[in-house]
């Protein structure tokens with residue numbers, strides 16, 4: 650793939666300017682394709698929000714802040730190892746309350762769940778802060 654593109658874009662003497670343009674376009678497309686494949690490319694069909702609400706929030710909290718379970722908010726998870734966390738979902742963590750979910754989660758589901766958790770946005774806090782903004786605006790408008 651890369652070699653072929655090299656023929657187009659870097660070739661000894663490009664015969665026509667259009668060849669170079671195509672080459673440039675192709676290498677850009679290749680770069681874009683590479684970026685896409687490094688993102689989560691699993692096949693999990695799990696409804697993560699639903700499963701979380703039913704199975705996980707009892708311990709990890711409705712806004713993922715933790716409780717019995719650990720804090721699972723993105724800023725915390727981003728510092729941790731993805732493989733280790735997926736492993737924790739699958740096998741649980743012996744000696745802690747974290748159970749194994751092997752009966753319910755495939756490996757793909759576990760990685761998908763971590764991905765979902767890492768990209769989760771707290772709409773509850775967002776709503777609160779929007780309310781705050783509204784209050785502040787009302788105050789300033791009145792005075």
Ligand code: HEC
Nearest residue numbers: 704705708717718719734737738742745746747748750762
């Ligand atoms: C009975 C309580 C309980 C339930 C239910 C539970 N967990 Fe946990 N979970 C824990 C505890 C406790 C820990 C922390 C273990 C430790 O101290 O290392 C943990 C740790 C984790 C970790 C590792 C976090 C880290 O910091 O390394 C992940 C990921 C996780 N849980 C995901 C889930 C998911 C997804 C579900 C639902 C499918 C779930 N948990 C359900 C108690 C629970």
